[in-house]
Amino acid sequence: MPKHDTPLMDELEKGPWPSFVTDLKRQAETKPECWDILGQMELSFKDRITHWKHGGIVGVFGYGGGIVGRYSDSPKQFPGVAHFHTVRLNQPSSKFYSSAKLRDICNLWEKYGSGMTNMHGSTGDLVLLGTRTENLEPLFYDLTHDLKQDLGGSGSNLRTPACCIGSARCEWSCYDTASICHHLTMHYQDEIHRPAFPYKFKFKFSGCPNDCVASIARSDFALIGTWKDDIRIDQDAVQGYIKGDYKPNGGARAKSKPFDIDEDVLALCPTACMRMKDNKLQIDNKNCTRCMFCLNMMPRALRPGVIKGASILCGAKAPILDGAQLATLIIPFVEVTADNEYENIIEVIESIWDWWMEAGKNRERLGETMQRLGLPTFLKVMDVTPIPQHIKIPRENPYVFWTDEEVPGGFERDIREFRKKHAQ
Amino acid sequence: MALSVDELKAAIIEKATKAPKPQLYIKDFYACDADSKPRVIKNVANDLVKEGKLMFWSSGSTTMYALPSRIKNEETRPQD
Numbered sequence: 156m157p158k159h160d161t162p163l164m165d166e167l168e169k170g171p172w173p174s175f176v177t178d179l180k181r182q183a184e185t186k187p188e189c190w191d192i193l194g195q196m197e198l199s200f201k202d203r204i205t206h207w208k209h210g211g212i213v214g215v216f217g218y219g220g221g222i223v224g225r226y227s228d229s230p231k232q233f234p235g236v237a238h239f240h241t242v243r244l245n246q247p248s249s250k251f252y253s254s255a256k257l258r259d260i261c262n263l264w265e266k267y268g269s270g271m272t273n274m275h276g277s278t279g280d281l282v283l284l285g286t287r288t289e290n291l292e293p294l295f296y297d298l299t300h301d302l303k304q305d306l307g308g309s310g311s312n313l314r315t316p317a318c319c320i321g322s323a324r325c326e327w328s329c330y331d332t333a334s335i336c337h338h339l340t341m342h343y344q345d346e347i348h349r350p351a352f353p354y355k356f357k358f359k360f361s362g363c364p365n366d367c368v369a370s371i372a373r374s375d376f377a378l379i380g381t382w383k384d385d386i387r388i389d390q391d392a393v394q395g396y397i398k399g400d401y402k403p404n405g406g407a408r409a410k411s412k413p414f415d416i417d418e419d420v421l422a423l424c425p426t427a428c429m430r431m432k433d434n435k436l437q438i439d440n441k442n443c444t445r446c447m448f449c450l451n452m453m454p455r456a457l458r459p460g461v462i463k464g465a466s467i468l469c470g471a472k473a474p475i476l477d478g479a480q481l482a483t484l485i486i487p488f489v490e491v492t493a494d495n496e497y498e499n500i501i502e503v504i505e506s507i508w509d510w511w512m513e514a515g516k517n518r519e520r521l522g523e524t525m526q527r528l529g530l531p532t533f534l535k536v537m538d539v540t541p542i543p544q545h546i547k548i549p550r551e552n553p554y555v556f557w558t559d560e561e562v563p564g565g566f567e568r569d570i571r572e573f574r575k576k577h578a579q
Numbered sequence: 580m581a582l583s584v585d586e587l588k589a590a591i592i593e594k595a596t597k598a599p600k601p602q603l604y605i606k607d608f609y610a611c612d613a614d615s616k617p618r619v620i621k622n623v624a625n626d627l628v629k630e631g632k633l634m635f636w637s638s639g640s641t642t643m644y645a646l647p648s649r650i651k652n653e654e655t656r657p658q659d
Binding site: 208209210211212214217219220223224225226238241288309310311312349350351352353354355508509512513515516517518 | 618
């Protein structure tokens with residue numbers, strides 16, 4: 156029996172898509188506090204303002220992240236959501252877990268929380284929605300002792316590192332994303348569990364330029380798999396696609412007309428670096444930007460090269476200041492190997508942190524600091540020599556600025572001597 | 580010369596006590612000792628939280644520090 160009239164919320168059940176309102180009503184049969192979520196949301200729709208208070212001091216002992224405090228500003232009207240804290244659980248790398256583990260997590264959440272979950276949050280965490288402050292410590296004890304799970308990141312912490320499925324199941328992956336994601340999660344436990352930075356900081360690891368975790372759009376530090384040498388071509392398989400023996404794009408291409416390699420692949424290459432000559436596919440690899448389009452279209456015929464590694468990009472963020480920002484390429488190619496315990500990647504990360512912790516303003520993401528102080532400053536800090544790939548557009552400013560150390564002899568001069576020489 | 584850990588702890592508590600704002604960002608503590616690295620200051624501030632002398636306040640996206648007596652506690656704050 157509904158506790159509140161929710162005509163506006165009920166509208167959200169009428170579309171053809173699955174409705175969270177229906178889910179909440181079903182959950183309310185065993186967890187009556189879910190009626191109060193619907194009631195409070197209905198009120199928010201009417202008032203056009205949120206009825207959640209902003210933040211709080213909840214957490215578990217020793218941790219400064221992983222729990223997001225949420226309190227209703229109308230607790231008398233909606234007592235079931237007077238406290239409605241969110242708990243973020245660190246997901247396993249590449250999100251490999253058994254159904255038994257998921258059942259255990261759900262049972263734990265039925266015991267201590269509302270039973271509502273969000274799988275997964277945009278950082279990748281398993282998100283458990285809605286519990287009271289007094290339940291947090293017992294929940295954390297059971298979570299860590301019985302389920303061997305830990306909390307994820309929130310606040311000004313390193314957020315839970317996230318990765319694509321990587322070489323565990325994907326033939327395109329240029330490095331083992333799950334391995335580095337797990338390694339850095341363990342290496343940076345202090346930064347994940349306690350605040351360390353001017354604002355949030357996110358790592359994301361994608362095994363190839365398809366970037367299935369959208370690291371280029373969402374992370375301060377994106378490691379995107381790439382290769383240095385030539386795309387590997389199986390000419391027989393290319394002919395197979397042309398003859399229709401294989402389904403292009405793994406069967407996902409629209410079937411309105413037959414596959415045409417000229418129209419469907421060559422003409423759509425962004426740098427026009429492909430051609431058919433004597434019935435053989437040729438790729439001018441120097442001009443390939445690793446967009447993955449041709450590999451996606453003909454996966455049986457084309458594969459990444461054999462010299463594999465990753466590109467490092469920095470500074471993506473969602474819009475708060477100045478709108479959304481994609482990450483900027485900083486280092487075009489690094490080797491990614493567990494043999495050195497990812498030492499070379501850790502070195503880059505810590506150079507970034509050392510600079511950003513000093514130069515970043517409060518609540519300023521790395522990308523905003525980079526934008527404010529300029530890419531040349533960031534490259535200098537990172538000790539990276541500028542390359543053409545760092546340039547977004549050709550210069551419009553005709554002046555060339557030289558620093559003191561770039562000019563032989565520097566800028567020091569005897570101005571009187573100079574004027575003597577150049578006086579009219 | 581950088582302050583010792585104990586001196587830094589005292590400086591951080593003094594800052595948290597006297598600052599006009601009751602809740603401070605970690606960067607606000609950097610001024611407690613210009614010679615200490617931000618990472619050292621962060622570690623000392625987090626130690627003070629473990630000792631119960633400071634508390635974390637978090638909006639979910641960012642985290643601030645405050646003395647227990649000055650923190651904005653949503654559970655005890657009157658309804659808006």
